[in-house]
Amino acid sequence: MQASTHTDRSPSFALLEWYDRSARILPWRSPPGAPPPDPYRVWLSEVMLQQTTVAAVQPYFAKFVARWPTVAALAAADEADVMAAWAGLGYYSRARNLIACAREVARRGGFPDDEAALRALPGLGAYTAAAVAAIAFGRAAVVVDANVERVVSRLFAIVEPLPASRPAIRTATASITPDRRAGDFAQAMMDLGATVCTPRNPRCLLCPLRHDCRALARGLAETLPAKIAKKAKPQRTGHAWWIERHGAVWLVRRPDRGMLGSMRALPDDGWNAGADGHGMPPFVGDWRPAGVVRHGFTHFDLDLQLMLCAGDNLVQPLPCGPDGEFWPIDRIDEAGLPTVFAKAARLASAQR
Ligand code: SF4
Numbered sequence: 584m585q586a587s588t589h590t591d592r593s594p595s596f597a598l599l600e601w602y603d604r605s606a607r608i609l610p611w612r613s614p615p616g617a618p619p620p621d622p623y624r625v626w627l628s629e630v631m632l633q634q635t636t637v638a639a640v641q642p643y644f645a646k647f648v649a650r651w652p653t654v655a656a657l658a659a660a661d662e663a664d665v666m667a668a669w670a671g672l673g674y675y676s677r678a679r680n681l682i683a684c685a686r687e688v689a690r691r692g693g694f695p696d697d698e699a700a701l702r703a704l705p706g707l708g709a710y711t712a713a714a715v716a717a718i719a720f721g722r723a724a725v726v727v728d729a730n731v732e733r734v735v736s737r738l739f740a741i742v743e744p745l746p747a748s749r750p751a752i753r754t755a756t757a758s759i760t761p762d763r764r765a766g767d768f769a770q771a772m773m774d775l776g777a778t779v780c781t782p783r784n785p786r787c788l789l790c791p792l793r794h795d796c797r798a799l800a801r802g803l804a805e806t807l808p809a810k811i812a813k814k815a816k817p818q819r820t821g822h823a824w825w826i827e828r829h830g831a832v833w834l835v836r837r838p839d840r841g842m843l844g845s846m847r848a849l850p851d852d853g854w855n856a857g858a859d860g861h862g863m864p865p866f867v868g869d870w871r872p873a874g875v876v877r878h879g880f881t882h883f884d885l886d887l888q889l890m891l892c893a894g895d896n897l898v899q900p901l902p903c904g905p906d907g908e909f910w911p912i913d914r915i916d917e918a919g920l921p922t923v924f925a926k927a928a929r930l931a932s933a934q935r
Contacts, residue, residue, distance in 0.1 A: 680706025
């Protein structure tokens, strides 16, 4: 099968030929040239893959489609169950948007099949809308993720640093996006970036684009895409409180709005991206330090001092947030704690 508007000397033709031989087999995909996969699976995988590796996503994807096999099933799910199932994948606003989007799609009776209408759904950014339009509906959308940015920067030797080079990368990507097999083309570009045109040591000798690649011709392959050095992230400090009684630990439900919203968590002292925690324990008690959890969020790094207070006679007024409960420590893995608190729970458990 050939891309209709691209000749057998074009980059897209060479890439699709390579994809027919070398496509990665992934549970949300159809094989090269086959009818497109279910839009629900494409959308779910693309949301999960934002800022997250394929290896990390695969078990979550399997868990979600086993529990909620259709978008209607996900739309009908309890929000707390979805947040708990998402725990550990990070970037939790994605999970909240996932539920909102599923409910809107279920209300409409299905996913719209073009990029503009997809873009109007809750939480669907430009990239996800283009990816779903191309992969699930065969639209000739221009799909640009970090892998594609790298491949195209090199193929066209775009030396201007990111992010200023994004418009040029998009224009260049559009110039090689075929009208037919647009979904396969998008996935082929992602695969090439993940397996051949890698950030370090690109395997140019194996690359189907090597005859067209300007960066290779100029000896620039590994230096592109150029990036402006990132600013150091701010460092925050805070406390979390491990309150234990009769083999159970006190967990709160965080407020719906804000960081890690509506997830179960240990009570803490109010740290966030803009401020350190206040450090005051929720009640006067026999607190002892259990160690520091280091965790990197997108916009800041956190040193979280974990404090323990245990006693079967503990009757202090407990911090609640919207609600709280004693959770059995031997079932803490089922609480759906976000990663920073899961790390804290492991630290506390190691000291019991
Ligand atoms: Fe990337 Fe090398 Fe292929 Fe150019 S030839 S696209 S640098 S792997």
